[in-house]
Structure formats: C-alpha cells, structure tokens
Amino acid sequence: MSAPLEVTGLGRSFGHTWALRHCSLRIEPGSITALVGPNGAGKSTLLQLAVGLLTPTEGTATIFGQPPATSAAALAQVGYLAQDHPLYRGLTVGDLLRMGRGMNPTWDHDFALGHLAELGIPLSRKAGGLSGGQQAQVALTLTLAKRPALLILDEPVASLDPLARRDFMATVLADAADRGTTVVLSSHVISELERVSDHLVVLGSGQVQVDGAIDDLLDRHRILVGPGYASPPTGLRHVLSEHTTERQTTLIVELDGPVQDPRWTTHPLSLEDLVLAYLRDPDAGTRTFATQATGSLS
Amino acid sequence: MTWTSWRLTRPAAIGAAALVALLATYLVAAGHTLRAALDSTGLLSCLSAGGSRQTCSDQAAAFYRTLNSLTGGQPVAAYLVLLPGLLGVFVGTPILVREIESGTLRLAWTQSVTRTRWLTSRLVIAGLVVVVAQLAITLLMTYWRGPVNMLDGRFEPTGYNIQGIVPLGYALAAFALGAFVGVTVRRSAPAFAITLAGYFLIRLVIENMLRGRFMTPLTVSWVGHAPTVLPSGAHGDWLMEQDIPKPGSGYPTVIIYQPADRFWTFQALELGITVAIAATLITLTYVWVRRRSH
Structure with a gap:
C-alpha cells in the first residue's frame, strides 16, 4: 500500500x-x-x-x-x-x-x-x-x-x-x-x-532534522555524565551536544549500543530536550538521522 | 457546489437587486413623465406630422424643460453609462480577492472539488447575476431614454452607451477584469482601484478610438441650398462632425455621420470586442488559478 x-x-x-x-x-x-x-x-x-x-x-x-x-x-x-x-x-x-x-x-x-x-x-x-x-x-x-x-x-x-x-x-x-x-x-x-x-x-x-518513532528516538538517545574534560566514550553513533567543565562533562548522544565505560552514567532524555538538541545543531540531524530514518531503524 | 457558489454570491446579488430597484423607482417614474410630456407639449404630434427638430423647436424646448426638471440639470445619461462597469467590478472583483485575503481559499480548495470546477461554479453563478442585473438595468435605461430617442436618436454616444447589447458587454468585461485583477493583485483595495481604472481605460479606448472607425463614416456636403433630407439625430443617425462655414463664404457645409441602419452592426461589433476581452481575462484567471499556489 x-x-x-x-x-x-x-x-x-x-x-x-x-x-x-x-x-x-x-x-x-x-x-x-x-x-x-x-x-x-x-x-x-x-x-x-x-x-x-x-x-x-x-x-x-x-x-x-x-x-x-x-x-x-x-x-x-x-x-x-x-x-x-x-x-x-x-x-x-x-x-x-x-x-x-x-x-x-x-x-x-x-x-x-x-x-x-x-x-x-x-x-x-x-x-x-x-x-x-x-x-x-x-x-x-x-x-x-x-x-x-x-x-x-x-x-x-x-x-x-x-x-x-x-x-x-x-x-x-x-x-x-x-x-x-x-x-x-x-x-x-x-x-x-x-x-x-x-x-x-x-x-x-527548511530541512528534516529528525524523523522517527518517538519511543525509538527516546530509546536511542541519552544524556551521558562523566568526568571533567573527558573525551566521549567509544561506541556512540553521534554526539549532539557537549558541555564540559572542570568537574564534569555532559553529553547528549545517540547510542549505538550500551555504554561500557564505567566512568560515564546514562540518563534518559526528554523529547523536548532531544528536539532542542537537534535544532541547536542543525547539521547533526541531516548528517546522521536522515539516513537512519529511511534505513534499517525505521 | 452550486448552492455554495450561490450562497457566497448572495450578498452581491442582493446588492445588485437593490441597485436595480433603486434605478427602477427613478427611471420608470421619469420615463413615464417624459412620455406624458411628449404628448402634453405637442412634440409627438409635431414630429409624427413630419416635423423635424428645427420645425418643432418650440415643442422640443418645452420637452427639454420637463427633462431638465426631472434630472435637476444633471447629466443623468452620463451617470448611467457608469453602471455596467460598476456592476461588473463590484460583483467580479471580490470572487477571488476576498477569499485570498480572508484565507478561505484554503478552505475552499481543500474540499473534494477541483479548483477548475470551483472557479467555473463561482464564475458562472456570479456571471449570471451580472447578466440578469444588467439586462434589467438596460431595459430600465431604454425605457427612460425612449422619448429622448425621438429627438436625438439612439446612435449618438449618450444614447448608444446605455441601450442595446453594448452595456451587457461592458458589464461582462468589467466582471472578468475584476476576477483576474483580484487573483493577481491579491488585496482588496488595490484590486478594486486597479479594476476600476483598467475598466475606464478599456472603455475610453473603445469609445473614443475604435467606435468611430468600425465602418467608414458617410459624408454629405453642399454649397448653397441644403439637400432636402439631411442626416439627423431624430432619424437615428450619429452625427460625428459638422463643419458649418459662415453663410456666403463659399465653403461647403460638411456633415460626417454614421447612418441609423448601422446601429446594430456597431452594437454587435462592440459587444464582440468587449466579450472577447472578457473571455481573454477569464482564460487568464483560469491559468492563474491552476498554476498558482493559494
């Protein structure tokens, strides 16, 4: 159909x-x-x-x-x-x-x-x-x-x-x-x-930044909190935003699987934060997500 | 769709009906008085006894006094000339421009009716209102003008413009121009202004530059004794130009005119031109509506 x-x-x-x-x-x-x-x-x-x-x-x-x-x-x-x-x-x-x-x-x-x-x-x-x-x-x-x-x-x-x-x-x-x-x-x-x-x-x-099922999107995105000035852990599909201070680093990321590195803790992300993260970083969406939306994950 | 088109045209139809009713109260009463004056002044009997405007000048003067008292000295015929155009402009212009301005075009064009059919329905219903109202107005104007025709004929411009089939042609041209300007200009006030200006331009060009050339005018000229039968308004001729030299100067008197029997040929040609203008504008409106976005 x-x-x-x-x-x-x-x-x-x-x-x-x-x-x-x-x-x-x-x-x-x-x-x-x-x-x-x-x-x-x-x-x-x-x-x-x-x-x-x-x-x-x-x-x-x-x-x-x-x-x-x-x-x-x-x-x-x-x-x-x-x-x-x-x-x-x-x-x-x-x-x-x-x-x-x-x-x-x-x-x-x-x-x-x-x-x-x-x-x-x-x-x-x-x-x-x-x-x-x-x-x-x-x-x-x-x-x-x-x-x-x-x-x-x-x-x-x-x-x-x-x-x-x-x-x-x-x-x-x-x-x-x-x-x-x-x-x-x-x-x-x-x-x-x-x-x-x-x-x-x-x-x-004027461009599509995100396209997907809401549950799936929430599943795939996390806030990661880790030590100050740490570089992002491996195994991420994409880092949407990065905020770092001496004491801690906060990332909004799209996961590619579970985060193994014990120094990082993961927190769920609200849909509103997710949308804002993509809107603040317009290139991120077109680079990563447009391909996924029409690919295997859709 | 037909009901919807009628419902949306109804305010314009009521306006047109009110205009016709208003005109009727004046023109029928005035026409009646003028007909009575033809008798009471003795003008009718003088003319039917073979008199001319010159030989019946006393009666004619009395008749014109009645006419002037009815019109208050205003050039009523010149005002009546404006009516077909105003009717067409005020029915035709809102059809698209009002919908564009109020956003209702987005409502209309997302029902299960194609734009082309929608436009056809709107134009036909509104066009019928213009045709019916204009025919009524023409009848009223013709009734009012009848007695004056006996003296001045109906071929000279103030008579020609308000009688026959020409007024309908102008009403349709104004209607089509309004619809087209509405969809292109997209805002009411400028659309009305441009339509009115455009209409008067069309009118002036046809009336002043084309009409006299529809057919080559005839000429009579003489020196000394005038021919027994001269072209005259009372005979229904349109006297375009008269060159009357000082008596005894030796120059010929010249009258250039269109004879009365050309009246309907001229009317048909002018109707043809105005209807062709209307058809062109309606076609452009369709093209615009199909191509353009909302």
Whole structure:
C-alpha cells in the first residue's frame, strides 16, 4: 500500500529564499506524527505542499501514491485544516455544513450534526460570531466530516486557550482511534503534541532534522555524565551536544549500543530536550538521522 | 457546489437587486413623465406630422424643460453609462480577492472539488447575476431614454452607451477584469482601484478610438441650398462632425455621420470586442488559478 504521505527531495522557494529544501519523509499508515520546528522552519510550507495548495519548486509529494489535489478523488482523501481555521464568517454554521455536504461526496452529515450538538455550537449562529475555540471546532468538524484517510492539521491549537486545546485534541484523537485515520499535526511547541503523537518529525531551517518513532528516538538517545574534560566514550553513533567543565562533562548522544565505560552514567532524555538538541545543531540531524530514518531503524 | 457558489454570491446579488430597484423607482417614474410630456407639449404630434427638430423647436424646448426638471440639470445619461462597469467590478472583483485575503481559499480548495470546477461554479453563478442585473438595468435605461430617442436618436454616444447589447458587454468585461485583477493583485483595495481604472481605460479606448472607425463614416456636403433630407439625430443617425462655414463664404457645409441602419452592426461589433476581452481575462484567471499556489 502506498504511504498516506510521502515526500521526496521536496523543495519550495519563494523568490530567492528556500522555505523548504531537500525534504524527504514517509508517513506510515495509522500513525500520528508531530511535525515540530521553530517558527519559519517550513512546517506550513511542507503541509501546504502535501495537500497541493502549493506546488513544489523541486521534488515530489504524493498522497496515497498520487500527486495531491489533482482530482476530486485525491482531494477527498485528505482533510486539511489551515493554521487560522478559515471559515466564511458571514455564513451560519448550518450553511457551512451544507457547503461541506455539497462539496464532498464522502460527507458524513450525521457525524457533523452530532459533533456540533455535543459541543453545544448552534447551527443558526454565524461563523464570525463564534469564539476562537468554537471556530476551530467548526473548522475541524468540516475537515473530519469529509471522512479523510489522512488528516493534516497546521498548528491547530496555537491560537486556542488550554481548555479549547484539550477539547480540540480530544476530537482529533477520537477520530484517529475510531477510524484509524493517519494524522500529521504541526506545532512549534513539542509539549503540545508529545502526549498525542507516536511519530516525530523535526524541521529546522527548511530541512528534516529528525524523523522517527518517538519511543525509538527516546530509546536511542541519552544524556551521558562523566568526568571533567573527558573525551566521549567509544561506541556512540553521534554526539549532539557537549558541555564540559572542570568537574564534569555532559553529553547528549545517540547510542549505538550500551555504554561500557564505567566512568560515564546514562540518563534518559526528554523529547523536548532531544528536539532542542537537534535544532541547536542543525547539521547533526541531516548528517546522521536522515539516513537512519529511511534505513534499517525505521 | 452550486448552492455554495450561490450562497457566497448572495450578498452581491442582493446588492445588485437593490441597485436595480433603486434605478427602477427613478427611471420608470421619469420615463413615464417624459412620455406624458411628449404628448402634453405637442412634440409627438409635431414630429409624427413630419416635423423635424428645427420645425418643432418650440415643442422640443418645452420637452427639454420637463427633462431638465426631472434630472435637476444633471447629466443623468452620463451617470448611467457608469453602471455596467460598476456592476461588473463590484460583483467580479471580490470572487477571488476576498477569499485570498480572508484565507478561505484554503478552505475552499481543500474540499473534494477541483479548483477548475470551483472557479467555473463561482464564475458562472456570479456571471449570471451580472447578466440578469444588467439586462434589467438596460431595459430600465431604454425605457427612460425612449422619448429622448425621438429627438436625438439612439446612435449618438449618450444614447448608444446605455441601450442595446453594448452595456451587457461592458458589464461582462468589467466582471472578468475584476476576477483576474483580484487573483493577481491579491488585496482588496488595490484590486478594486486597479479594476476600476483598467475598466475606464478599456472603455475610453473603445469609445473614443475604435467606435468611430468600425465602418467608414458617410459624408454629405453642399454649397448653397441644403439637400432636402439631411442626416439627423431624430432619424437615428450619429452625427460625428459638422463643419458649418459662415453663410456666403463659399465653403461647403460638411456633415460626417454614421447612418441609423448601422446601429446594430456597431452594437454587435462592440459587444464582440468587449466579450472577447472578457473571455481573454477569464482564460487568464483560469491559468492563474491552476498554476498558482493559494
């Protein structure tokens, strides 16, 4: 089966600036992938290329083996929610549902009605008169009622308060659990997505820095603490960062096996620290990890 | 999709309907009064007895007094000329530019409908609103103008511009220009300004540089006694140029004109030009929408 989303050598420039370049990754069916990176890392560009809102300058993106947005059938497979949850503000919620029904052959009207009733959002209200959280939920409902096999959410909770955030994520997770939807969601804060995702892609400066299953990534990375001015022990795949003083040396490393040297103690690394370590050392990711992600460990 | 397009066009359609209703209240009432004035001033009977504008000048003067009292001395016909363009600009321009500005294009283009089909649906529904509204406006303007046609004809510019099929062509050209400028300029205020300016440029070029050359004008000239039948507005001719020398100077009097029977040929040619402009702009809009990103 073709991957829900696969991009190869993908790049997009705006004028003379590359927003994204040399980007290759494959999203596994049924996975929930967190796409993380600082502002301006190219997350939105990547997602818009994936749904066909942008055309690539170089490379390719495919959705279930097809180029995106080339046919109504290809469009029907993907649910996309843009960062600002755009809605026609002058239309009522009921009008928006009717629009969704008219423009999507796979539309599930009962789901849409039921979900909005559950949230207590009245159909007669104009979209422009809803709160930010409600607008996000209406936009998400429109996206989910399409019954897409791949759900792409661009910074979905960035503008929401903590309560609305939780409700929003609960809706996404319920859909993924019920229907096995593949989900890709982006954020510049990993903590927002850590609990809900099982895969992680880190983008930095328009390139993929990390790509892998979260459990696997956490398994492979450690903080090593050893004596001052000691050189790193042997048997490491990569040293991401090194901080040394007279008294002790702290390393963030990717392991290649257990550390044998008794002078070093190992500590687990949080996902957030891992992401930051890769983002601080952009070359590290492209050197080591891009090859592994598509190699034996993926 | 059709319902969605209609729902999104509805505010523009309501605006167009309000414009038509507003015009109707003035133009129907004024047209009615003018028709009554044709009778009450005796102008109609004078003209139908074979009189000309010269021989019926008293009646004509009385009729024009009624017209002026209705218009308050304003050049109403010159204002009416603006309507097709304004209608087209205000229905056509928002279609894409508003969606680009509000980000809703990203909503629209990620439904299960291709961009091409989406654009077709939006343009057809909005285009129908323009066609229906413009036909209604043309009917109203024609009714209002009818009595004046008896004196001035409908071929000279202020009559020609607001009657027949030409107004529809200009409305469609303005509509298409609005859609195209909207998708290229991407911001509402400049898009409206550029569309309006572009529309008036197109209009001025066609009206002032092309229209007179659609067909070679005819010329009559004489010295001394004038021919019995002269081209005149009342006969529906368009008098493009009149050169009347001082009496007794020996120079000929010259009238250059387009005869009345060319009216529909001219209208058809001008409609053809404006529709061709509209078609070109719509094609460019499709190319742009298919190629460009969001």
